Amino acid sequence: MLRIVVVGAGPAGLVTCKHLLDASSDDFPFDPIVLEQKDEIGGTFRYRSYENANLVSSKQLTCFSDWRMPLDHHDHLSLEEYVDYLKSYAQHFKVLERIKTGCRVTRISRGVNGKGHLVEYIRKSPDGAWGTTVESIxxxxxxxxxxLHVIPSIPSIPGIEHVLKKNENNGERKFEATVFHSSEYxxxxxxTGRRVMILGCGETGMDLAYEAAKAKAKQVVLCHRDGFLSFPKVVNDFTLxxxxxxxxxxxxxxxxxxFETAYVHPWIAQRRIRWHVSDFxxxxxxxxxxxxxxxxxxxxxELPPERLGRAYVFLNKSHKAMPYINRPYRHRTWLLQLxxxxxxxxxxxxPNTDFVVDxxxxxxxxxxxxxxxxxxxWRKESKRIQNVEVKPDMIIYATGYTQNFNWxxxxxxxAGVGEQDxxxxxxxxxxSVAYIGFVRPGVGAIPPIAEMQAMFWIAILTGKGKIPTTPAHYHLLAKKNARITYGVDHGAYMSQLARDIGAAPDIxxxxxxxxxxxxxxxxxxxxxxxYYRLLGPFPSPKAPEIARTELWETIVRRGVGGNLFMGLIPMVFYGCVSCTAWTIESVWRLLHMQMPRFS
Known part of the structure; x- marks a missing residue:
């Protein structure tokens, strides 16, 4: 038997274990075991959830390839619904019996002569305390x-201790000033009734700003580092x-x-031409x-002009707070509005009040x-806030998370953080050591990426795929000293992994x-x-029917106009661009082959 330890029973751990079980054979008798330090499965979606939280990625994208939600289920699941989905997935594919909960990994080291790995862990006792007896596998x-979302990232702000020391009386009751990370919300x-400052305007920060407005907070201030790019998770109605x-x-x-993820010439992919054109x-x-x-x-x-676009940032699909944010700034003429x-x-x-999320x-x-x-x-909101007194009695760090493989x-x-080349x-x-679920898409979801990564890794282990040597053109563009360097374009990354192992279908x-x-x-x-299980090394008998029904429904729903402007026209344009590149490359290669060589 080939023993495999999977650390973590969130979506990435569950889908990895499931595919290892599927791939187990006489030649590769995989025997996975999952170690999870919490008492239940679900990871971030269970233990860092909050009231009224919903997935910003659709069920069509987020659900795993062969375990889907009903066709008539609404597009975006609540976190509770998604955790229930993960439970049903793990139960159906017999992953639950492979999971050991209440087991915290404390140390991982190489085996004798560098072969294999010794995983040491401790167990949680029934009273919730961690034991001292070290077990090993x-x-x-x-x-x-x-x-990605485990260890809270909390930046240092000078003087924040002054907020913690103050008690403010609002005339009705006394509030104790509190400062905490969004994982505790x-x-x-x-x-309700608080003067709330939210540090960070990612999707969690935007959610909290909306929740504070709905909770009738006395004041809500949403702070950002360098802007954000806001889009609704659902394309709402437009009148033209x-x-x-x-x-x-x-x-x-x-x-x-x-021609956007499949059959893209490497020159076009390398220069991110598709991204820049679509941004324009x-x-x-x-x-x-x-x-x-x-x-x-x-x-x-808004983002600074040099970073405004699909190639640079993570799209913020939590859009509900924007009406409150826009109030002081929206200035469209009646003619354009008409x-x-x-x-x-x-x-x-x-509501019909003057409440603003600053x-x-x-x-x-x-x-x-x-x-x-x-x-x-230079920002308009920076100038406006100078005239607003901001003395919060609640500060929430919605500043994301960091990673640390200190075991x-x-x-x-x-490999350390970011060293998976x-x-x-x-x-x-x-x-022999795979890191599954440690990239974040600009637009997309981590769970389906984790499934594709698991299939890639298994293909390498079983010899169905070879370690690729071609350059990668799926990273979001970022400065070398950027705070987040693990951003990828969802479609480009998924397609690249599929091509690497022969799972991207030849049309x-x-x-x-x-x-x-x-x-x-x-x-x-x-x-x-x-789609990447229709042909190739991991075919699923369910994939063709899913393509004909659920995934086809997402295309039909766009309508004729949507498929024309968001499908056919871009497809023809990018197809012509890639075909032109292939023609130029072919001519160049032909001329290069026919040129006389002199020694």
Whole structure:
């Protein structure tokens, strides 16, 4: 038996264990065991969830390739629904019996002569205390699936201790000033009546700003480092020249496969031409429909021009707080509003009051009085906040998480954070240790990426795939000193892994084997994992039916206009661009071969 220890029972750990069980054979008798330090499975989705939290990625994208939600289920699951989905997945594929909960890994070291790995762990007692007896497992392979969102990242802000020391009386009751990380936030009621400062305007920060507004907080200030790019998780209604376009389309399923992720010339991929062209077009369309190019109906908090676009940032799909944020800044003429406008979700619209969620830069420091001091910069919100007194009695760090593999024995060659140079999954020369689920897509979801990574790793271990040597063109563009360097384009990354192991379907073979319905579903569909199980080393008997039904429904839902402007036109344009590149390359190679050589 080939023992494999999977560390973590979140989505990445569950899907990795499941695929290892599927791949087990006489030649490769995989025997996985999952160690989870919590009492239940689900990881971040269970233990860092909060009231009214929903996935911002659609069920079509987030669900695993061969265990889907019902067709009539709404597109975006609550976190409770998603945890239930993970439980049903683990139970159906007999993963639950492989999981040991209440087991905390304390040390991992190399075996004798560097062969295998010794995993040491302790158990939690029934009273919740961690035991002192160290147990161990000798394993052939390791899958680290602890996730990106475990260790809170808390930046230091001078003077924040002055906030902690102050008690403010609002005339009705006395509040104890509190400062905590968003991982500790659970209920909307925690925010009622408070003067709330939220540090960080990612999707969690935006959620908390909306929750604070709905909770009738006295003041809400949302602080960002350098702007954000706001888009709703669902493309809502647009009215143009009196015609309303209704689609209710999850935004993560709008990009088509053909010539955007499949059959893209390497020159085009390397220069991110597709990303830059789509950014140019989208900005103009947004201006026409909403009056601003900063984001979808986003009037403040825009990114600096050199970082505004799909190639640079993670799209913020928590859009509900934007009506409160936009109030002081929205300035569209009545004529443009008559020509076109964006329809807000009525449930997210603020009541007919003057309540505003104030945007601000990160505070530079706090005064002894507990008042926040903000730097002045070119942003309109920076200038506005100088005239607003901000003395919070609650500060929430929505500043994300950091990673630390401190259980690895130092000096034994284990990869540290960001050192997985083979498709972000393992370190060159050490494919016995895989890191699954440690990239984040600009638009997309981590669980399906984790499934694709697991299949890639298993293909390498079983000889179904070879370690790739071609360069990668899926990373989001970032400066060398950027705070987050693990960003990828979802479609480009998924397609690259699929091509590496022969799972990306050849469209002619796809048509021959599965017919026209599945063929057109793949061509116009997005980079869903089920498409990469139609052919290749990990075929699933469920994949063709999923392509013909659920995934086809996402295409039909776009309508004729949507498929024309978001599907066919980009497909033809990018196809011509890649075909031109292939022609130039072919001519250059032909001329190079025929040129005389002189010694």
């Amino acid at each position: 000798m394993t052939d392979y390791l899958a680290i699936c602890t996730g 659970k209920l909307r009621a925690q925010l 020249f009196g015609m309303t376009f209704k689609g209710n389309l999850p935004i993560d399923g709008l990009i088509t496969n053909l 077009v989208i900005k103009r369309v947004l201006w026409l429909l909403t009056g601003t190019q900063a984001g979808c109906n986003q009037w403040a908090g 020509i076109s406008h964006y329809e807000e979700d009525p449930a997210d619209m603020p 945007l601000a830069p990160f505070p530079s420091h706090f005064l002894p009085t507990g008042q926040a001091v903000f730097p002045v910069n 690895f024995e130092p000096g034994q060659g284990y 083979v498709r972000e999954i393992f370190k060159s020369g050490d494919e 002619f073979e796809l048509y021959r084997v599965h017919g026209s319905h599945v063929f057109w579903s793949y061509v116009f569909g997005a980079a869903f994992v089920s």
